Amino acid sequence: xxxxxxxxxxxxxxxxxxxxxxxxxxxxxxxxxxxxxxxxxxxxxxxxxxxxxxxxxxxxxxxxxxxxxxxxxxxxxxxxxxxxxxxxxxxxxxxxxxxxxxxxxxxxxxxxxxxxxxxxxxxxxxxxxxxxxxxxxxxxxxxxxxxxxxxxxxxxxxxxxxxxxxxxxxxxxxxxxxxxxxxxxxxxxxxxxxxxxxxxxxxxxxxxxxxxxxxxxxxxxxxxxxxxxxxxxxxxxxxxxxxxxxxxxxxxxxxxxxxxxxxxxxxxxxxxxxxxxxxxxxxxxxxxxxxxxxxxxxxxxxxxxxxxxxxxxxxxx
Amino acid sequence: xxxxxxxxxxxxxxxxxxxxxxxxxxxxxxxxxxxxxxxxxxxxxxxxxxxxxxxxxxxxxxxxxxxxxxxxxxxxxxxxxxxxxxxxxxxxxxxxxxxxxxxxxxxxxxxxxxxxxxxxxxxxxxxxxxxxxxxxxxxxxxxxxxxxxxxxxxxxxxxxxxxxxxxxxxxxxxxxxxxxxxxxxxxxxxxxxxxxxxxxxxxxxxxxxxxxxxxxxxxxxxxxxxxxxxxxxxxxxxxxxxxxxxxxxxxxxxxxxxxxxxxxxxxxxxxxxxxxxxxxxxxxxxxxxxxxxxxxxxxx
Numbered sequence: 001x002x003x004x005x006x007x008x009x010x011x012x013x014x015x016x017x018x019x020x021x022x023x024x025x026x027x028x029x030x031x032x033x034x035x036x037x038x039x040x041x042x043x044x045x046x047x048x049x050x051x052x053x054x055x056x057x058x059x060x061x062x063x064x065x066x067x068x069x070x071x072x073x074x075x076x077x078x079x080x081x082x083x084x085x086x087x088x089x090x091x092x093x094x095x096x097x098x099x100x101x102x103x104x105x106x107x108x109x110x111x112x113x114x115x116x117x118x119x120x121x122x123x124x125x126x127x128x129x130x131x132x133x134x135x136x137x138x139x140x141x142x143x144x145x146x147x148x149x150x151x152x153x154x155x156x157x158x159x160x161x162x163x164x165x166x167x168x169x170x171x172x173x174x175x176x177x178x179x180x181x182x183x184x185x186x187x188x189x190x191x192x193x194x195x196x197x198x199x200x201x202x203x204x205x206x207x208x209x210x211x212x213x214x215x216x217x218x219x220x221x222x223x224x225x226x227x228x229x230x231x232x233x234x235x236x237x238x239x240x241x242x243x244x245x246x247x248x249x250x251x252x253x254x255x256x257x258x259x260x261x262x263x264x265x266x267x268x269x270x271x272x273x274x275x276x277x278x279x280x281x282x283x284x285x286x287x288x289x290x291x292x293x294x295x296x297x298x299x300x301x302x303x304x305x306x307x308x309x310x311x312x313x314x315x316x317x
Numbered sequence: 318x319x320x321x322x323x324x325x326x327x328x329x330x331x332x333x334x335x336x337x338x339x340x341x342x343x344x345x346x347x348x349x350x351x352x353x354x355x356x357x358x359x360x361x362x363x364x365x366x367x368x369x370x371x372x373x374x375x376x377x378x379x380x381x382x383x384x385x386x387x388x389x390x391x392x393x394x395x396x397x398x399x400x401x402x403x404x405x406x407x408x409x410x411x412x413x414x415x416x417x418x419x420x421x422x423x424x425x426x427x428x429x430x431x432x433x434x435x436x437x438x439x440x441x442x443x444x445x446x447x448x449x450x451x452x453x454x455x456x457x458x459x460x461x462x463x464x465x466x467x468x469x470x471x472x473x474x475x476x477x478x479x480x481x482x483x484x485x486x487x488x489x490x491x492x493x494x495x496x497x498x499x500x501x502x503x504x505x506x507x508x509x510x511x512x513x514x515x516x517x518x519x520x521x522x523x524x525x526x527x528x529x530x531x532x533x534x535x536x537x538x539x540x541x542x543x544x545x546x547x548x549x550x551x552x553x554x555x556x557x558x559x560x561x562x563x564x565x566x567x568x569x570x571x572x573x574x575x576x577x578x579x580x581x582x583x584x585x586x587x588x589x590x591x592x593x594x595x596x597x598x599x600x601x602x603x604x605x606x607x608x609x610x611x612x613x614x615x616x617x
Contacts (some may be wrong), residue, residue, distance in 0.1 A: 011452065018453035023465055030469040143601070147593035149545055149565075151552045152586030155572055163576050254549055258572075268461070269553055272468035284465060288457055295456070300549040 008299070012292045019288045020281060021071060027277050028067045034277050035063050037087045083285070084278035086271075093282035097264060101286075103173060104263030107186065107256070108248050110179055114187030115194055115244075120237075123198025127206065128225060138195060145192025148195070150251050152186040154258045171260040182259040186251045190244050194237070201236040205229045235305055242298040249287060348606050354537075354599030361592055365411040372405035377560045385578040395580040397570060403581065406562035407588050413474070413563050414592060418543040423483045426536045428482075429489025430528065436490065438520060439499025448494070451487045459484040460546050467555045474557040477550050481543055489535060496528045530607045538600035541593040548589050564589050 027034075035058035043053070062073060077084065085094035126135040161181065162170045172178050205211065206229055214228045215221075229297045253265035260266070263281060271279035364371060366521040373393065374380070380400040388395045436447040454462070467480035500506060501524070509519050550556055551565025559566070566583045571581030 011456065014449065015453050015456040018450075019457050019462070022462075023469070026466060026469040030471070058404055143594060143597055144590070147541060147545075147590050147597050148546055149552075149568075149586060149589050149593075151549065151565075152568060152582070152589065155568070155575060155582045155586070159579055196586075246458040247460045249567070253461060253464065254552065257553065272465065273554070278466060280469075284461075287461060291458060292456055 004134050006117060008292075008296050012289065012296075015292055016285060016288050017075075018072075020285055022070050023281055023284050024067070024074070027280070028070075030275075034087060034250065034275075035061065036267050037275060037277075038050065041090070050236075078285070083282040086279050087276045088271075088274050088279075093278050096279065097267065097282055097286050100262060100264045103172065103261060104252055104256070104265060107182055107252060107261060107263060108245075110183035111186035111190065111251075114183055115191040118187065118191035119198050119288065120195035123195045124202055124225065124230065126195075126197045127202035135199075138199075142192045142196050145188060145195075146220060148189065150185055150189045151254050151258055153188060154181070157181050157185060158258075167245075171258070173261055178259075178261075182255050182261050185258075186255050188247065189251055190247050193247075194240070197240050198237055201233040202229060204236075205233045208232070235302070238305060239302055242295040245294045245298075246291065248301065249291065329545065348602045350598045350602030351606060352602075354597075354602055356597050357591070357595035358599060361411055361595060362415065364408060365415050368408045368412060372402070372408040374402035374405045376405045376409040376562045377401065385574060385581070387578070388580060394584045395578065397567075397578075397581050398574055403567075403584055406567060407564070407584060410562040410564045410567065410585070410588065411592075413557060413561065414547065414589075415542050417474070417478055417481075417547045418540045418569075421478050421485060421543045422536050422539045424482050425485035425539070426489055426532060429486035430493050430532055432486065433490040433493025434497060434520060434525070434528070437494040437501070444494075447490070451490050454484065455489045455491070460549065463546060463553070464553065466552060467550055472555045472558060474561070474563075477547055477556055479561050480550070481546055485543070486541075489532060492531050492535060493528050496523055496531060500524045500527050527578075530596070534600055534604045534607060535602055538595055539595035541600065544589065544596070 033054070035054045038057050038061065039054050055064075062070065065073075074084070081094055083097075085092055086096065122138050122141075126132075126138040129135055158170055161168045168181055169178050183305060211224060211229055212261065214224045219228075250263070252263060253269060255261065256263045256266040257269050268280065268283040268287075270276075271283065322557045373391070378401065380396065380402070383392070383396050383400040385398055386392055386396040386400075392402045394407065396402055397406075432447055436444045463477075463480040463484045466483060467477050470476040470479065504522055506519055509523060514522075547556065548563070548565030548568070552569045554566070554569060556566050557563045560591065567585040568582055568589075571578070571585065573580050
């Protein structure tokens with residue numbers, strides 16, 4: 001187990017270095033001079049810029065060093081939890097991301113709740129009543145849900161619930177009612193794939209011998225399904241939870257932008273539009289760490305869900 | 318028992334292995350999803366090719382005084398805030414969406430499959446390095462990485478395709494490598510090697526066709542995924558540049574007028590959904606088909 005954890009933490013470091021090095025490289029060769037961006041942000045409009053000023057800033061900020069020196073410097077600062085300062089607002093990147101994180105977490109947890117509430121009952125129902133009308137309808141629902149762009153669903157929900165019915169606010173983040181539409185948008189998209197996994201995993205389990213034994217013992221069908229089958233069917237459902245987390249983060253970027261939800265996703269989109277390089281780099285680093293840690297958590301949960309899984313042998317990481 | 322039947326069958330008539338593609342076609346015929354998917358995709362390609370014939374108006378011409386008009390005979394899906402015909406824009410947008418998905422999926426499938434083949438065959442250090450790269454890319458949400466890459470490269474159709482391609486090849490590489498490792502151990506590979514077949518002969522003649530089935534399924538599903546990702550990037554303002562009728566950016570332009578003119582957003586979304594649905598139908602159907610097909614080949 002320890003060995004396994006060690007391997008995973010090593011992967012975390014490799015991923016962080018790989019992804020941030022890639023973004024660093026892209027930033028370096030991208031149009032848009034960071035020194036000029038700083039100059040505009042600090043000293044106002046382009047007319048007041050002189051090439052002396054820009055080259056002074058470039059030197060001052062260490063932007064004239066070769067790329068690998070800049071990257072090494074950035075990595076070095078990370079160890080002191082210093083991700084630099086925003087080129088636009090001069091705020092520390094670290095503080096900014098952590099002030100935005102609770103909103104993203106809130107959105108992620110709420111949509112997780114929604115997708116589980118949709119996917120598990122429907123998935124079980126369509127597995128138990130295989131090839132029935134319910135199964136057929138849920139299958140079509142899944143296909144439509146997978147094919148639907150989340151930003152379009154968001155706009156349709158706004159149109160219906162906010163504009164026509166006037167029940168919910170269009171955008172913002174002042175309370176629970178503001179959370180409902182973004183979380184539903186994100187939840188429905190992910191519920192589609194999850195429903196499919198729940199169904200196939202449930203079908204798989206229902207064909208096992210221990211289910212036949214449970215039925216032969218004369219247990220009620222509700223107990224057979226709810227206790228014996230569901231518990232075993234959870235393993236594949238948890239397996240894809242890691243993958244779902246990726247879609248959750250991806251979806252959050254789009255959904256936060258539409259609903260003006262002040263999370264990390266919107267911060268990333270805004271800083272890309274403003275070419276705020278340290279902020280982009282910080283967001284990428286943050287998302288990489290969160291994502292790898294979430295997957296690690298998923299893997300560790302197997303040990304508790306399935307007693308057959310033990311990570312003591314040399315495990316491929 | 319079954320063995321005896323098999324032998325007697327063998328003596329009764331010689332088994333003629335049909336060409337791969339022909340046999341696969343026979344299997345596909347029975348699957349309703351594949352047929353629906355293929356039909357829809359054919360229809361979409363037809364629209365893309367004959368866009369100038371179908372579109373009633375020019376997609377970028379701005380009709381003065383016809384701003385945000387509701388659907389009518391002249392403008393079947395209404396007009397946007399600049400007085401452009403939404404229906405015509407959607408029809409021409411088919412070209413962009415199909416172009417992006419065909420290019421991205423084509424490039425990623427070829428690169429990913431080659432890397433997977435090399436990795437699985439070479440083994441050792443080459444395999445280790447290639448798979449670590451795949452690990453790194455897979456350990457980060459793909460669309461976000463594509464967003465960052467496309468955002469840094471600057472908006473534009475080519476940059477979006479490049480970003481999606483950088484992110485997209487990993488899935489193919491991993492699946493193909495797994496297949497190669499599994500196939501390498503099979504009897505027929507060993508037999509060919511014993512008969513003196515070269516490495517390249519084994520790779521292209523025996524292992525490649527076995528690997529093709531999952532790649533085709535992934536490619537079909539990938540077409541839909543690519544259209545979704547590309548339109549998401551377009552929606553965030555990174556896609557093709559303004560006058561071009563890209564579906565995602567049309568949605569983005571239309572959302573300002575959601576209350577005034579909902580048709581500006583409803584129809585582009587439906588177009589994206591229909592196209593993605595078509596490819597998902599095809600991919601799902603093919604997946605259902607491939608499994609029994611492979612089993613049957615093994616029985617022969």
